[in-house]
Amino acid sequence: MGxxxxxxxxxxxxxxxxxxxxxxxxxxxxxxxxxxxETYGTLNKDKSNAILVLHAxxxxxxxxxxHDGDKKSGWWDNMIGPNKxxxxxxxxxxxxxxxxxCKGSTGPSSVNPKTGTPYGLQFPIVTVExxxxxxxxxxxxxxxxxxxxxxxxxxxxxxxxxxxxxxxEAVSSAIVIAASVRHTAQQIAFNEVARxxxxxxxxxxxGDYYGKTVPSRGLSVARMIGHITYMSKDSMEEKFGRKLxxxxxxxxxxxxxxxxxxxxxHQGDSFVQRFDANSWLYISKALDYFxxxxxxxxxxxxxxxxxxxxxxxxxxxxxxxxxQSKEIVKALKISGKDVTDIEINSNYGHDAFLVEIxxxxxxxxxxxxxxxKRTK
Amino acid sequence: MGxxxxxxxxxxxxxxxxxxxxxxxxxxxxxxxxxxxETYGTLNKDKSNAILVLHAxxxxxxxxxxHDGDKKSGWWDNMIGPNKxxxxxxxxxxxxxxxxxCKGSTGPSSVNPKTGTPYGLQFPIVTVExxxxxxxxxxxxxxxxxxxxxxxxxxxxxxxxxxxxxxxEAVSSAIVIAASVRHTAQQIAFNEVARxxxxxxxxxxxGDYYGKTVPSRGLSVARMIGHITYMSKDSMEEKFGRKLxxxxxxxxxxxxxxxxxxxxxHQGDSFVQRFDANSWLYISKALDYFxxxxxxxxxxxxxxxxxxxxxxxxxxxxxxxxxQSKEIVKALKISGKDVTDIEINSNYGHDAFLVEIxxxxxxxxxxxxxxxKRTK
Numbered sequence: 001m002g003x004x005x006x007x008x009x010x011x012x013x014x015x016x017x018x019x020x021x022x023x024x025x026x027x028x029x030x031x032x033x034x035x036x037x038e039t040y041g042t043l044n045k046d047k048s049n050a051i052l053v054l055h056a057x058x059x060x061x062x063x064x065x066x067h068d069g070d071k072k073s074g075w076w077d078n079m080i081g082p083n084k085x086x087x088x089x090x091x092x093x094x095x096x097x098x099x100x101x102c103k104g105s106t107g108p109s110s111v112n113p114k115t116g117t118p119y120g121l122q123f124p125i126v127t128v129e130x131x132x133x134x135x136x137x138x139x140x141x142x143x144x145x146x147x148x149x150x151x152x153x154x155x156x157x158x159x160x161x162x163x164x165x166x167x168x169e170a171v172s173s174a175i176v177i178a179a180s181v182r183h184t185a186q187q188i189a190f191n192e193v194a195r196x197x198x199x200x201x202x203x204x205x206x207g208d209y210y211g212k213t214v215p216s217r218g219l220s221v222a223r224m225i226g227h228i229t230y231m232s233k234d235s236m237e238e239k240f241g242r243k244l245x246x247x248x249x250x251x252x253x254x255x256x257x258x259x260x261x262x263x264x265x266h267q268g269d270s271f272v273q274r275f276d277a278n279s280w281l282y283i284s285k286a287l288d289y290f291x292x293x294x295x296x297x298x299x300x301x302x303x304x305x306x307x308x309x310x311x312x313x314x315x316x317x318x319x320x321x322x323x324q325s326k327e328i329v330k331a332l333k334i335s336g337k338d339v340t341d342i343e344i345n346s347n348y349g350h351d352a353f354l355v356e357i358x359x360x361x362x363x364x365x366x367x368x369x370x371x372x373k374r375t376k
Numbered sequence: 377m378g379x380x381x382x383x384x385x386x387x388x389x390x391x392x393x394x395x396x397x398x399x400x401x402x403x404x405x406x407x408x409x410x411x412x413x414e415t416y417g418t419l420n421k422d423k424s425n426a427i428l429v430l431h432a433x434x435x436x437x438x439x440x441x442x443h444d445g446d447k448k449s450g451w452w453d454n455m456i457g458p459n460k461x462x463x464x465x466x467x468x469x470x471x472x473x474x475x476x477x478c479k480g481s482t483g484p485s486s487v488n489p490k491t492g493t494p495y496g497l498q499f500p501i502v503t504v505e506x507x508x509x510x511x512x513x514x515x516x517x518x519x520x521x522x523x524x525x526x527x528x529x530x531x532x533x534x535x536x537x538x539x540x541x542x543x544x545e546a547v548s549s550a551i552v553i554a555a556s557v558r559h560t561a562q563q564i565a566f567n568e569v570a571r572x573x574x575x576x577x578x579x580x581x582x583g584d585y586y587g588k589t590v591p592s593r594g595l596s597v598a599r600m601i602g603h604i605t606y607m608s609k610d611s612m613e614e615k616f617g618r619k620l621x622x623x624x625x626x627x628x629x630x631x632x633x634x635x636x637x638x639x640x641x642h643q644g645d646s647f648v649q650r651f652d653a654n655s656w657l658y659i660s661k662a663l664d665y666f667x668x669x670x671x672x673x674x675x676x677x678x679x680x681x682x683x684x685x686x687x688x689x690x691x692x693x694x695x696x697x698x699x700q701s702k703e704i705v706k707a708l709k710i711s712g713k714d715v716t717d718i719e720i721n722s723n724y725g726h727d728a729f730l731v732e733i734x735x736x737x738x739x740x741x742x743x744x745x746x747x748x749k750r751t752k
Contacts, residue, residue, distance in 0.1 A: 025628075026626075026628035028628070121630070124628070125628040125629060182618065183618070184609065184612070184613050184617075184618075185612040185613050185615070185616040185617055185618070185634070185636040186604065186607075186609045186612045186613065188618070188634050188636050188637065189600075189603075189604045189612065189636050189637075189640055190604060192600075192634075192636070192637045192640055192641075193597060193600040193601055193604065193640060195630070196596070196597050196600060196640075196641065196644070197573055197576075197597045199630070200573075200576075200577065200593035200594065200596070200597055201576065202578055217576035218576065220572070220576070221569060221572050221573045221576055221597065224565075224568075224569040224572060225569055225601060227565075228562065228565045228566060228569065231562075233560065233562045236560070236561040236562045236565065237560050237561050237562070239561070240561040241560075241561055242558065242559070242560075242561070242564070242667065250402075250665060252401075252402035252403075252404070252500070252501040252665075253501060254497070254571070254575070254657060254661065257664075257665075258561070258564050258568075258664065260561040260564050260565050260568070261564065261565075261568045264565055264568055264569060264572075265568075265572065268572070281630065285630065288633070288634065289626060289628075289633075291618065318694075
């Protein structure tokens with residue numbers, strides 16, 4: 001095991017995209033745009049060792065190491081660092097937050113320069129394509145012409161896929177974990193119910209709640225719905241089963257009888273401390289809009305990419321099941337691309353991309369090594 | 377096909393259980409208790425042809441036929457009637473509502489005789505055992521000593537199982553469809569999130585909303601969550617996929633872009649017109665509390681039953697998956713009981729018990745015929 005990355009700092013890059021505003025997929029314009037990001041390791045002289053890490057719905061730029069004084073590390077710390085799967089002794093790792101978010105990047109909670117007040121629902125709809133387009137400005141700013149790798153799980157995997165399609169010349173390889181080229185009706189449905197939970201909260205106020213009471217009850221319910229879909233049925237059963245919460249017998253009331261009830265309530269309550277409800281709406285909508293094959297069939301779209309691919313899925317993931325990864329793999333093979341795929345045995349459901357460290361750490365380093373050698 | 381049952385009427389039986397109040401599993405007392413019920417067909421002279429139909433969470437006593445002037449039939453009309461699976465030319469079919477409900481039976485929206493106002497959360501917690509205990513009063517009132525069959529899907533299946541355990545002498549056979557002997561952590565989790573959605577609605581007011589604004593937003597979200605779990609991923613995909621709702625292209629806003637979004641919103645909105653939020657809380661809680669093997673292992677509990685069993689499950693039901701039915705079948709076989717089981721191929725998910733008419737109609741009539749002959 002390597003040393004921990006200490007004194008990590010989140011950085012911010014603000015760009016006024018030419019001709020001063022970034023044009024979004026919807027046709028709307030926005031600017032200036034700030035992206036929060038972090039970097040770990042050192043960019044080599046020929047700038048050939050850069051890896052861009054992309055996060056999931058509720059993630060942020062703080063992927064690894066410790067902020068000064070923090071006891072909690074970044075969300076993928078066990079994957080990124082010296083001698084870890086993304087070895088910062090070898091690679092320069094960048095993690096970028098997304099446009100639409102609430103973790104230092106421009107999003108609905110940012111101040112609209114035209115009004116001087118937070119955007120709220122005046123913020124334009126953003127898509128995964130827009131997230132990637134904004135990140136390209138950041139990568140250009142860092143002076144990197146070609147990324148060795150783009151990688152992410154869940155929505156991060158969608159961004160990685162989009163990078164290979166939007167900027168085929170700028171990506172040598174992509175690691176796409178527990179992702180999909182488009183949402184099914186059921187995936188849209190789960191997101192829609194969570195959005196409805198937020199919008200049903202009277203404190204939501206049509207998105208205009210900044211400086212007032214935040215819609216914490218609605219966001220909490222949204223998070224609870226999400227949490228059920230992130231865990232597998234079996235992992236939930238192993239962790240909680242029908243265990244009672246701090247009591248020996250049923251209480252016959254509406255308090256938390258079962259541990260799983262208390263766990264969900266805790267997950268909901270703690271989420272509202274760290275996430276903005278409007279960002280949840282915007283980012284979940286971006287997920288639903290995402291459709292890599294929107295402008296043609298998947299094979300023809302992927303044919304234009306120039307990256308190598310590593311596609312990883314997990315056996316017990318029912319939110320982004322392995323079939324969705326296999327669809328990507330099949331289309332890449334038909335397109336004649338260099339594609340490696342693996343379905344990792346895991347009981348952790350969709351959360352596996354965050355916690356199945358051993359399995360992913362076996363596959364990823366030799367894959368990166370192979371790609372890195374090829375670029376030399 | 378047979379004739380439709382016309383001019384069906386819901387009836388009400390009110391009993392003051394000795395010693396005037398019914399003692400619930402929690403130890404609380406309640407009384408008097410009213411149960412809404414309907415009957416179809418004719419009870420024969422020796423009262424040996426009675427079948428008790430039990431409904432699911434949001435069901436009611438109106439299982440078959442048409443109320444005078446109604447265009448919509450009961451919820452299992454395609455299964456109950458002349459020459460249908462439950463043939464009312466042969467059998468006397470009773471459908472009983474549950475205690476805790478809001479469809480004419482005593483529940484949280486009923487007036488508490490001690491206060492003269494609706495119970496709200498003063499209503500005691502009821503369990504599936506209590507539902508069945510109350511139904512036994514109804515069956516006694518109808519003069520039936522032994523039911524030919526008890527049958528139900530989902531929560532109805534749990535009640536059917538409970539009947540065989542609570543009143544082994546009063547049941548010749550049970551048809552248990554898409555049910556379980558206890559909820560897993562995931563099943564509890566889905567119910568808990570739905571409850572939290574209701575309780576997060578400020579209009580819920582701690583359950584004291586009768587005569588005021590009902591918590592329709594919370595109940596609507598609860599229903600939407602339920603609906604996702606009732607359909608299979610594939611049936612949702614076939615029905616909706618990524619089809620847009622009444623438009624040719626994405627609108628890039630938070631209106632319903634996708635048909636599945638509109639469908640869920642409609643399901644939520646229409647549900648609040650016909651169901652009481654507090655009843656949803658009480659009945660979902662009863663489901664979570666249900667544990668047939670609470671007082672021993674499942675085999676020992678089922679050993680004391682005296683009924684024959686038909687256990688039906690559906691391949692695509694992920695809310696009450698076939699494994700849960702197989703657990704019941706295995707325990708019944710170990711107990712040496714007469715058990716028939718079938719897993720019906722269906723794409724409809726948990727909803728299959730309501731819509732897979734052909735499959736169920738092939739299995740059920742010969743099964744009932746066999747049991748009926750044996751009781752002669």
